[in-house]
Amino acid sequence: MQAASDSPWRIVYDVRARAIFYQVACGLAVVTIAVFLFHNASENLARQNIATGFSYLWREAGFVISQSPIAYQPADTYARALLVGILNTIRVSALAVVLATVIGTLVAIGRLSSNPLLSRIMMIYVEILRNVPLLLLLFLCYAVIVTSLPPVRDALRILPSVYLSNGGLVVPSVRWSDELSWIALALVVGIAASVVVSRALRLRRVATGMERRTWPLIAGALLLPPILAILILRPSLAVDFPELGRFRLSGGAQLMPEFVALLVGLTLGASANVAEIVRSGITAIKKGQWEAASSLGLRRSMSLRLVILPQSLRVIIPPMTSTYLNVFKNSSLAIAIGYPDLVMVSNTTMNQTGQAIEPIALFMMVYLSLSLSISAFMNWYNARVALRG
Amino acid sequence: MQLVKAELAPRMERPRENLGPRAALAPYFGTIPNAIVTIACVALIALLVHRSIQWLFVDAVFSGGPAACKTGRGACWPFFSDKLRFMVFGFYPYDEQWRPITALMLFFGACGISMSPALWGRRLLAGWGVMLVAAFVLMRGGVFGLVSVPTSQWGGLPLSFMLSFIGLAGAFPLGIMLALARASKLPVIRVIAIAFIELVRGVPLISILFMASVMLPLFMPSGVTIDKLLRAQIAIILFAAAYVAEIVRGGLQAIPKGQYEASAAMGLHYWQMMRLIVLPQAIKIMIPPLVTLFxxxxxDTTLVVIVGLLDFLDTVRSSMRDPQWQGIVVLEGYVFAASVYLFFSTIMGAYSRFLERHFRMGHD
Incomplete structure (x- = not known):
């Protein structure tokens, strides 16, 4: 033993020395690879006369973007084009998330129905959509819209003032005015007020033990500010209804077929996942919870709200977060059918400037920061509803 | 007073289950809303079946060329007799297509044999190695008198299977290393693993594929070029590794702490502990989610379409864009591709459920 501790090999068996050695080796390996790649890249770029850096962002983009939520001309900068791409990505994924949640929940309820026929149909819906690649679904939606729908002049009227044709979807639009902004602000105030009121009511319930009807007060807090704002401002609501003319549709908001195909594809694909998550969340709650709640004298609606849902949410939220993030990331498939999202704008930028590294790094940063912030928010929310103690 | 009954209770008949047409129909027509739902469902099914049969058979065109399909209103079957081999094998030389067929058969055979958990072991793993080398030699050629076929001519279903299978097989060891690194006590190693996993999981697969196809050539020393297919394959392996690492992490966390402590008490060092005690137990838990991931x-390998590789979805799409058929065949190809994906995914999904049941029974 004495000999071993004195030998120069002792350090090889020392746990702390080994830990330091491994970490330094690992860190050095990563740094070496990074330096090697960086060196190669700068050499290659210099040889091919490709500019580096982000100065291209302030140059004129010069390409047309077919759909944009903000004003954009080809004379604008690459930075603005990129912003349009980001907004397009957010718009389509936010809409898809909302629609998929609604449809998926309905499908889950249908799947749990006591009617075997309905639950079987919903099961087939879920299985088909989960087992077909999303890209194929997008191609299929796009092909159906472009080739199987009637031309614009015979557009299908699926709802009053909503027209569907191979030129996309046309819906009524609201002309935004200052008064509407104030009413939107009042709505935000109302939401804040209702949160405060419901908290106060809950605290009183906990303190007194009296169960009172609370929803009229909460609804009042929610609706009063916007109603007041409408009464005071008396806005003239300017809705732009589409008109079907002889050859084309005029007015309303025109949504391109690419947008509609992407939205439908993303929504269908995600709705199947949402349905599975909601179903497993509901079935995870044991029947005894219902029975215990009703033996405590809670009404069915109250036991759902106070006993069942809080427990289901705990099961539902983590997988739901990853489904939402997947919708957001999958919206990048837009490039395959030509919807000008973040990736497609970056791709055009890449082709025009010849710079590959910067646009890819930029759009990866955008995805990364948005997905990290969404998952941080969902983690916070999940921690709120998680079991305490 | 007698508190205990002395005689047996009278023997009673088992309650009769209410069988018969009324009971059988109760879940469908028990209540009025239920009956409405049933009728609506029947109507929906009838409509879908009717429309499908109409499109697939009644209105369909079974013979002739593109001209015949142009006038017909239903599905165009001649399209498949003309294009099926291209859709399945892409630009692989026509006379050599027995080779991808054999390679696919080898692959499916190996998959079929590996389905039984009783056979899992080192020998099976070695068999897989031999099979993959054989399949690669078959596809690539250049030896044993086989004509050499460059990877740029590979395509279709063999390519799709190759990208996804080798992707996950290559990602598996990498994912295990990443998961072990993430669970490590050494901060530098842990931070590197976390950064890699979160970075890859936070961005879409497309961006990694773009990186591989556009950025990777820039990062290589001058004169070094990597095959396009290999670049996409590396991208898929790296992407999959991050997801495998999260599954492995779940598996590692499910192993009770006592197992680690017991193996430390036996004097095993870290790698022995992982290889002999922890991973063999964790892998059992990991396999069903790994099949789902697969x-x-x-x-997801369909996304290689975007960087210009001819996988199955792309060969189907190119067939539909063939000038001869363009505008005539608009849905047939997609419906066919969807059924192929549906077929394979459903088999794998059923297998994953079987494995879950199997392991649950093995444990309890």
Whole structure:
């Protein structure tokens, strides 16, 4: 033993020395690879006369973007084009998330129905959509819209003032005015007020033990500010209804077929996942919870709200977060059918400037920061509803 | 007073289950809303079946060329007799297509044999290695008198299976290393692993594929070029590794702490502990989610279309864009591709459920 501790090999068996050695080796390996790649890249770029850096962002983009939520001309900068791409990505994924949640929940309820026929149909819906690649679904939606729908002049009227044709979807639009902004602000105030009121009511319930009807007060807090704002401002609501003319549709908001195909594809694909998550969340709650709640004298609606849902949410939220993030990331498939999202704008930028590294790094940063912030928010929310103690 | 009954209770008949047409129909027509739902469902099914049969058979065109399909209103079957081999094998030389067929058969055979958990072991793993080398030699050629076929001519279904299978197989050891690194006590190693996993999981697969196809050539020393297919394959392996690492992490966390402590008490060092005690138990837990992950990757490899590789979805699409058929065949190809993906994914999904049941029974 004495000999071993004195030998120069002792350090090889020392746990702390080994830990330091491994970490330094690992860190050095990563740094070496990074330096090697960086060196190669700068050499290659210099040889091919490709500019580096982000100065291209302030140059004129010069390409047309077919759909944009903000004003954009080809004379604008690459930075603005990129912003349009980001907004397009957010718009389509936010809409898809909302629609998929609604449809998926309905499908889950249908799947749990006591009617075997309905639950079987919903099961087939879920299985088909989960087992077909999303890209194929997008191609299929796009092909159906472009080739199987009637031309614009015979557009299908699926709802009053909503027209569907191979030129996309046309819906009524609201002309935004200052008064509407104030009413939107009042709505935000109302939401804040209702949160405060419901908290106060809950605290009183906990303190007194009296169960009172609370929803009229909460609804009042929610609706009063916007109603007041409408009464005071008396806005003239300017809705732009589409008109079907002889050859084309005029007015309303025109949504391109690419947008509609992407939205439908993303929504269908995600709705199947949402349905599975909601179903497993509901079935995870044991029947005894219902029975215990009703033996405590809670009404069915109250036991759902106070006993069942809080427990289901705990099961539902983590997988739901990853489904939402997947919708957001999958919206990048837009490039395959030509919807000008973040990736497609970056791709055009890449082709025009010849710079590959910067646009890819930029759009990866955008995805990364948005997905990290969404998952941080969902983690916070999940921690709120998680079991305490 | 007698508190205990002395005689047996009278023997009673088992309650009769209410069988018969009324009971059988109760879940469908028990209540009025239920009856409405049933009728609506029947109507929906009838409509869908009617429309499908109409499109697939009644209105369909069974013979003739593109001209015949142009006038017909239903599905165009001649399209498949003309294009099926291209859709399945892409630009692989026509006379050599027995080779991808054999390679696919070898692959499916190996998959079929590996389905039984009783056979899992080192010998099976070695068999897989031999099979993959054989399949690669078959596809690539250049030896044993086989004509050499460059990877740029590979395509279709063999390519899809190759990208997804090798992707996950290559990602597996990498994912295990990443998961072990993430669970490590050494901060530098842990931070590197976390950064890699979160970075890859936070961005879409497309961006990694773009990186591989556009950025990777810039990062190589001058004169070094990597095959396009290999670049996409590396991208898929790296992407899959981050997801495998999260599954492995779940598996590692499920192993009770006592197992680690017991193996430390036996005097095993870190790698012995992982290889002999922890991983063999964790892998059992990991396999069902890994199969589910594989189904996802089998579908996600379709994204290589975007960087210009001819996988199955792309060969189907190119067939439909063939000038001869363009505008005439608009849905047939997609419906066919969807059924192929549906077929394979459903088999794998059923297998994943079987494995879950199997392991649950093995444990309890």
């Amino acid at each position: 189904i996802g990757f089998f579908q």
